[in-house]
Amino acid sequence: MKKLLVVLLLIASCVTGCGKKGTENIKKDFVSKVNETKSYTLKGNMEIYAEEETFTYSLEVDFLKDYFYKVKMVNQTNNHEQIILRNKDAVYVITPSLNKSFKFQSEWPDNSSQSYLLKAIVTDITNDQNSSVEEVDGNYVIKSSVNYPNNPELKYQKITLDKENNIKKTEIFDEKDKLKMKATFTSIDYKASLKEDDFKLEDYIKEETKTENKNSTNKKEENKTDTKKEETTDQSKKETTDNEDCEAKGTCKENTKCEGDNCSKKTGSLDNILYPLYIPSNTYLSKSDKVNTDVGERVILTFGGDKNFVLVEEKASVSDEFEIIPVYGDPLIVSDTIGALGSNSLSWTKNNINYYLAGTDLSTKELLTIGESIGYNNQSVSKEK
Secondary structure, eight states, rough: OHHHHHHHHHHHHHHHHHHHHHHHHHHHHHHHHHHOOSSSEEEEEEEEOOOSSSSEEEEEEEEEETEEEEEEEEEEOOEEEEEEEEEEEEEEEEEGGGGGEEEEEEOOTTOOTTTTTTHHHHHHHHHHHTOOEETTTEEEEEEOOOOOOOOOOEEEEEEEETTSEEEEEEEETTTTOOOEEEEEEEEEEEOOOOOGGGGOHHHHHHHHHHHHHHHHHHHHHHHHOOOHHHHHHHHHHHHHHHHHHHHHHHHOOEEEEEETTEEEEOOOOOOOOBBBBBOOTTEEEEEEEEEEETEOOOEEEEEEEOOOHHHHHHHHOOOOOOOOEEEESEEEEEEEEEEEEEEEEEEEEEETEEEEEOTTTTTHHHOOOOHTTGGGGOOOOOOOO
């Protein structure tokens, strides 16, 4: 009887030990798999959950060891495309439709967690000594803490792997266990044939903006030799093409608007002034100025009180030549777009409007909260009285 009891105890101990060892191996194998990968391509979707809205992006990621990244994100609501590019020179956030880019001297992505970058996910796992693994519905789920300095309410993540240790999704939660962000991966190639030339800013911009700027470039060349009659003909053709797009798709091309059945070029005037729905306590709008610039109207809203700050709004315009704007800070997702976060400022473009928010009295969290509250939930904001 005693011998049987000893045998049963040994079997139980082995089963328990082997199970624990098995789950630990899952974590170690995934970390090793990512660390040994010299390049990969990844595709999927990302969802960001606000209070009453969900922002959805399509996602494409290219990585080349050790620090080359290209992240293409397309907003699924308005088809707004942006690219985060990191190469030997700097980090860039490119907006092809506007023919411009922010240029950062930044440690991105190493200075923060990133739910869609494998290296960042692995770093979170290895930095958390209490990270755990469990089997759920035929998959493995790794739970670890996260590090979002600019969004400290995000506390932990769950990484779902299949039986072959391929990542399926990541989920980011706040301290109240509320899901705030989810990235779902549809395909991944751990042996992608990428090289440094695939991450060159010049070549990428040339390729991405060739279609958008083709008509504008041709127009300039024709203006040097064409007669007024030819210019008028070209304009009619352009309007006809735009009208066809408007009628066929119910929407106009970038930087045009649909008026009835016709598309017309957008002007630089602001139809409405958008005010933040969140303002820090004991802070108020003290001054509103509207000035004309070379590209249109610019509105400057000055807020005073306990938290002084300035909000600038103006219509976004397409640059004739590719524009690079230096920024001291980091790229950051602001609701449904990628913006530039500085030490005391936040810049972003949303719904064809450029925003610049600055205030030395504001914390990073306050900058983001104010910025994300502008035009929140697509609410209509009336003109200034």
